[in-house]
Amino acid sequence: MHKTRVKRTRRLSQDAKDGWVLLSPLLLLTGIFLVYPVFSNFYYSLTQYKGFGEPVFIGLENYVRMFSDDRFYSSLKNLLILTLYIPIGVGLPLIIANVLRTGLKGWKLYRGLLYLPNILGPVILGTIFSVMLSQVGPITEILTRMGFADANRIYLLGRSKSAINTLSFLFVVWMRVGFGCIYFLAAMSTIDSSLYDAAKIDGTNALQDFIHVTIPGIKFSIQFFIVLAFIEVFARMYGMIFTLTGGGPGFATYTLEFGVYMLSFSAYQKGYAAAWAVVLFFFCAIIALIQIRLIRSEERS
Amino acid sequence: MKTKRNSMLIVLALCIVLVGSSATLFAQGQRGAAADGPITLTVWNFKYAEEVAGAAFREMDRLFMEQNPGIIIDHQAQPESNYYQLLVSAFSAQSDLDVFLTHTDQRAWAIAEMFYLMDDAIADVMDTYAESARAACSETGSPDSGIKILPLTAQGNGIYYNKSNFEKAGLDPEASVANWDDFLAACEALKRAGITPIIFGNQGSPFGIDFTYRVILGTLLGEEGIDGFADGSSSFTSAEFAQATQMIKQLFDRGYVNVENASIPYFVDAIEVFKSGVGGFYPGLNSDIAHWKDFGDALGYENVGYFPAPLAPNAAYPQAQVNQGAGIGFAVPAYSPHAEAAAKYAKFMTSGEAGKIFMDMTGAIVPNSTIPMDASNPLLATVLDHMNSNAVPDIMNKVPGGMINDFYNFMNLYFLAGEISQSEYIRQVENLYRNNL
Numbered sequence: 001m002h003k004t005r006v007k008r009t010r011r012l013s014q015d016a017k018d019g020w021v022l023l024s025p026l027l028l029l030t031g032i033f034l035v036y037p038v039f040s041n042f043y044y045s046l047t048q049y050k051g052f053g054e055p056v057f058i059g060l061e062n063y064v065r066m067f068s069d070d071r072f073y074s075s076l077k078n079l080l081i082l083t084l085y086i087p088i089g090v091g092l093p094l095i096i097a098n099v100l101r102t103g104l105k106g107w108k109l110y111r112g113l114l115y116l117p118n119i120l121g122p123v124i125l126g127t128i129f130s131v132m133l134s135q136v137g138p139i140t141e142i143l144t145r146m147g148f149a150d151a152n153r154i155y156l157l158g159r160s161k162s163a164i165n166t167l168s169f170l171f172v173v174w175m176r177v178g179f180g181c182i183y184f185l186a187a188m189s190t191i192d193s194s195l196y197d198a199a200k201i202d203g204t205n206a207l208q209d210f211i212h213v214t215i216p217g218i219k220f221s222i223q224f225f226i227v228l229a230f231i232e233v234f235a236r237m238y239g240m241i242f243t244l245t246g247g248g249p250g251f252a253t254y255t256l257e258f259g260v261y262m263l264s265f266s267a268y269q270k271g272y273a274a275a276w277a278v279v280l281f282f283f284c285a286i287i288a289l290i291q292i293r294l295i296r297s298e299e300r301s
Numbered sequence: 302m303k304t305k306r307n308s309m310l311i312v313l314a315l316c317i318v319l320v321g322s323s324a325t326l327f328a329q330g331q332r333g334a335a336a337d338g339p340i341t342l343t344v345w346n347f348k349y350a351e352e353v354a355g356a357a358f359r360e361m362d363r364l365f366m367e368q369n370p371g372i373i374i375d376h377q378a379q380p381e382s383n384y385y386q387l388l389v390s391a392f393s394a395q396s397d398l399d400v401f402l403t404h405t406d407q408r409a410w411a412i413a414e415m416f417y418l419m420d421d422a423i424a425d426v427m428d429t430y431a432e433s434a435r436a437a438c439s440e441t442g443s444p445d446s447g448i449k450i451l452p453l454t455a456q457g458n459g460i461y462y463n464k465s466n467f468e469k470a471g472l473d474p475e476a477s478v479a480n481w482d483d484f485l486a487a488c489e490a491l492k493r494a495g496i497t498p499i500i501f502g503n504q505g506s507p508f509g510i511d512f513t514y515r516v517i518l519g520t521l522l523g524e525e526g527i528d529g530f531a532d533g534s535s536s537f538t539s540a541e542f543a544q545a546t547q548m549i550k551q552l553f554d555r556g557y558v559n560v561e562n563a564s565i566p567y568f569v570d571a572i573e574v575f576k577s578g579v580g581g582f583y584p585g586l587n588s589d590i591a592h593w594k595d596f597g598d599a600l601g602y603e604n605v606g607y608f609p610a611p612l613a614p615n616a617a618y619p620q621a622q623v624n625q626g627a628g629i630g631f632a633v634p635a636y637s638p639h640a641e642a643a644a645k646y647a648k649f650m651t652s653g654e655a656g657k658i659f660m661d662m663t664g665a666i667v668p669n670s671t672i673p674m675d676a677s678n679p680l681l682a683t684v685l686d687h688m689n690s691n692a693v694p695d696i697m698n699k700v701p702g703g704m705i706n707d708f709y710n711f712m713n714l715y716f717l718a719g720e721i722s723q724s725e726y727i728r729q730v731e732n733l734y735r736n737n738l
Contacts, residue, residue, distance in 0.1 A: 052393045052415060070732060071707070134504055135564035152560045159718045246505070248710025249718050250729070265386035267703025267737055268411050 038281065045274035051264065055271060062275035072276070074251035075259050079233065079283075081164050082255070085172040086229045090222065092173060093180025098210050100181065101188045111185075115178035122175070122236075126243030129170060133157050160252035163245055167253050171240050172233060180225060187221035188214060220298045227291045234283050256280040340639050341373045342646055345388070345401040348589075348629070349378035357662040361655040365646060372642055385702070388412065395636050399643040405437045405450055405627045406695075407531075408702035413440050416449035417633035422644035423448065426671075429652060431455070433692060434668035437626025449632055451651040454589035454665040456628025457688050458515045458695065461583045461596055462606045463575070470494035470581070474606060479619075481548065484582075484611040488557040491581040498557040500580035502571025504564050507712045509571065510549060511697065512584040515623050516610035517545040519693040523618040530699040533738050537731040544613060546715075546723060553716055563717070576600065587666065587688060589628040593680050594664025602680045609687050624692035627668060701737035708733055 045062055047055035066072050096114065100107045117125060131137050135152045143151035156166045195213050204212065215222070238257050245253040247262065256276055264273035348354040355378070362374045379387055385408045391398050392415045403409045409416075420427075427435070432444045434452040441447035464474035470490040472478070478487040488498035501509025519527065521541040529535030536542075552558050565571050572592070575583045576599035585592035596605045609622040631647035633640055649655050656667040666674065666688070676682040697705070708730060715726040 051389050135560050160720055248713050250711055250714040266706055
């Protein structure tokens with residue numbers, strides 16, 4: 001008995017060793033490209049550094065400066081507005097996917113059209129919309145020809161409130177509808193059709209099917225999509241902001257991520273940008289923790 | 302089991318060797334150049350993709366390579382929109398780069414510790430470069446030392462006007478309209494005649510507002526006041542900046558700047574609009590983008606007028622002409638293994654035959670005595686006359702480059718959206734300035 005256990009332990013130990021050997025390249029890469037940058041960024045946030053030459057240690061000065069910088073607070077406020085659009089950005093593709101699931105004539109064509117924004121990507125879309133929505137752009141021209149005399153006064157990207165709301169709608173809602181539909185359709189296809197049959201026997205209508213069968217059936221997928229939306233808002237918006245509004249007017253469309261870029265590469269203040277990046281990392285870490293928790297709870301269930 | 306483990310270790314070792322050798326080969330490839338073969342100079346240029354300037358650079362390169370058979374020029378176009386970000390990244394990685402075109406403003410000076418000092422390389426021809434250009438290309442501001450950029454162009458801002466449209470509006474095209482009241486009266490007459498008074502071009506970056514600020518502030522602040530923005534001794538909360546702001550706002554409030562003429566991109570839409578004969582005034586550039594040539598070729602040189610700035614009644618420097626000394630030039634990264642050859646190339650490109658090619662093809666004013674300007678053109682003569690006397694620095698060359706994008710965003714918010722008060726606008730601009738010093 002004792003001999004067998006020793007043998008198994010030794011064998012497991014050998015398996016573990018092999019596992020570590022196989023894991024080591026990935027661990028090395030993770031260390032170099034993920035762990036090291038996080039720690040080095042924290043170090044740079046305590047320095048004055050242009051991105052080349054020697055960084056000069058200045059303690060918490062960058063953080064003191066950040067907490068008195070209007071751009072920082074505007075970024076937080078804008079991120080809050082952007083996140084308020086996430087329920088629409090999740091709900092809309094969910095509803096469309098449900099409609100498509102129940103069989104809409106020509107749904108494959110709709111699916112293709114809806115997915116189009118994802119193919120183009122944020123930089124191209126930002127550029128296209130900056131032209132489309134300009135005061136002398138095609139939309140203004142069409143409206144003017146339709147008889148709207150002051151159509152060029154509707155300058156969605158030129159005023160603070162309309163700029164952040166336009167950006168939010170485009171990035172959080174419109175751009176994600178296509179991917180959301182495909183994602184939710186795939187998730188819905190995993191629901192056992194007998195559940196819908198059983199609901200039908202109970203006399204449910206389409207709305208009740210959606211609320212009581214579909215949503216519970218793809219709960220994890222919805223939660224995951226919400227987490228993805230948060231990640232995109234906090235850490236993947238730079239391309240669209242840069243091409244669509246340049247962070248303006250004023251600081252109306254600044255975000256932490258955009259600020260990190262501007263401070264780092266436009267103002268050559270990499271130390272100060274690193275302080276912003278630490279705050280951004282803090283938000284991303286919270287989102288990642290929620291994501292991990294969701295995955296674990298799904299595994300448990 | 303043992304065989305399996307050994308196999309895995311061998312695979313792992315091979316992977317490491319493969320990655321390591323690839324990285325080494327890549328690094329070697331990056332640094333290029335065989336020890337005894339011809340030298341290849343990598344040149345970055347944000348104007349190389351432009352049709353006319355690009356053709357000029359290609360011709361200049363051809364000439365250089367013809368005269369220097371041991372040197373090959375690999376001239377690469379780079380995007381202007383994020384050019385300095387690319388430069389900083391290249392410096393950080395010490396990428397394969399030997400010469401680069403650069404502006405002479407704070408975007409360059411903020412990273413100038415990475416530039417090669419040219420003093421020795423140009424010692425024999427130092428005097429051929431105009432003194433003001435040398436000063437603009439010196440890290441210390443001295444015309445005799447600290448030179449890190451070799452100037453390809455002079456640069457300045459001023460106001461161009463369409464004389465034909467003046468006549469149509471009943472204005473005397475030869476009478477001065479520089480005084481503020483005369484300027485406003487001319488705008489009013491043009492407006493009444495159905496002619497757009499000013500072509501601004503503010504879509505994206507509001508260059509129309511920016512260039513008007515530069516020239517008005519030049520006449521209000523003078524050299525000392527403008528220079529003070531380099532070290533924080535001048536301030537955006539000054540009465541002069543408030544006055545310049547009010548003057549520009551007046552143009553909007555009176556309807557001299559409207560959506561059609563202001564909401565198009567300055568480069569190149571607004572330029573094309575003015576070239577097509579639309580508009581009375583145009584806040585333009587004098588050299589590396591040579592509007593005197595652009596507009597003269599399109600409208601006829603006799604139909605284009607020029608003056609340095611609209612003048613406030615209390616302008617302390619009424620003759621002031623904004624002159625950057627140098628607009629763009631060539632520099633060499635300090636780490637370049639071919640720094641001497643690179644400096645030789647920069648020297649060649651900014652003087653003599655090559656400089657003349659650039660001047661002739663683009664209309665740029667090259668500030669080098671080996672390239673005499675042909676001032677027989679009356680419009681160019683007027684521009685040169687102003688540029689060579691009463692020069693004041695350009696405020697945008699003095700303020701930190703890191704504030705420009707946000708400054709533009711607040712110009713949009715105040716002048717175009719009209720969302721904030723003047724005092725809030727000035728407070729924000731001053732904050733941006735102090736935050737970036």
